Amino acid sequence: MEKVKAKKHLGQHFLNDENIAQKIADSLTLVGYQTVLEIGPGMGVLTKYLLEKPITTFVIEIDTESVTYLQNHFPKLDGKIIAKDFLKYNLSEVFGTEPFAIIGNFPYNISTQIVFKTLELRHQIPEFSGMFQKEVAERICEKKGTKAYGILSVLTQAFYEAEYLFTVSEHVFIPPPKVKSGVLRLRRKENYQLPCDEKLFFSVVKTAFNQRRKTLRNSLKTYQLSDNLKEDSIFDLRPEQLSVEQFIELTQKIAADGV
Numbered sequence: 001m002e003k004v005k006a007k008k009h010l011g012q013h014f015l016n017d018e019n020i021a022q023k024i025a026d027s028l029t030l031v032g033y034q035t036v037l038e039i040g041p042g043m044g045v046l047t048k049y050l051l052e053k054p055i056t057t058f059v060i061e062i063d064t065e066s067v068t069y070l071q072n073h074f075p076k077l078d079g080k081i082i083a084k085d086f087l088k089y090n091l092s093e094v095f096g097t098e099p100f101a102i103i104g105n106f107p108y109n110i111s112t113q114i115v116f117k118t119l120e121l122r123h124q125i126p127e128f129s130g131m132f133q134k135e136v137a138e139r140i141c142e143k144k145g146t147k148a149y150g151i152l153s154v155l156t157q158a159f160y161e162a163e164y165l166f167t168v169s170e171h172v173f174i175p176p177p178k179v180k181s182g183v184l185r186l187r188r189k190e191n192y193q194l195p196c197d198e199k200l201f202f203s204v205v206k207t208a209f210n211q212r213r214k215t216l217r218n219s220l221k222t223y224q225l226s227d228n229l230k231e232d233s234i235f236d237l238r239p240e241q242l243s244v245e246q247f248i249e250l251t252q253k254i255a256a257d258g259v
Helices: 018-026 064-073 108-120 134-141 151-159 198-210 244-256
Strands: 035-039 056-060 101-105 127-133 160-168 181-188
Touching: 018 101, 018 127, 101 108, 108 127, 108 134, 108 151, 127 134, 134 151, 134 160, 134 181, 151 160, 151 198, 151 244, 198 244
Parallel strands: 035 056, 035 101, 101 127
Antiparallel strands: 127 181, 160 181
């Protein structure tokens, strides 16, 4: 069978470097789960190395041409190819309540949505490893005090230890993207239940960064904070100056203020 043609509307750029595929597969620690789900395997350059590991590998692929290619080339995947859209599919239909890791060379156009879905399923996903557009990977792993630090950094790092592993040149893909890529690993924190209202936490972080140039006193006006609370020195800060822990503390203060 001929090779799969990369489809622009699916954001496909096929990795063409065996060493990098091996390194991404090896970034998994295999601790805390026995199953891994690869998102967007394409022609299986990464899948091949996952299938060598002492874990069960599933793949989820929306592109029917890629699905056919995988069925023809990887008999070990029999019954383990999910021909669905990761963002829309209810994964409990396959995994029930069992833990599983996520890995992939993620399509750039949906990579941040993949992270947000992972956060929703964090109780089931102890580890997440894969390739993003370099600046998105850096943003996820960024610490406070920089322009790159934002909603994605805070929400991810509230539940996971984020580690930027290595950079990948654009020249190892077919077709080559216009930007470099970065591989990261997320390991879920042992205490990943927040000591504050999680829904309010997400809301506070997003509201604060939506007007990131303003101090929190101005960007969080919608919460109708008491004058007393607004005197707290934390409200003199801008969102990128707050660590994850400080955002948790801020959420606790707002909740106690009677939101």
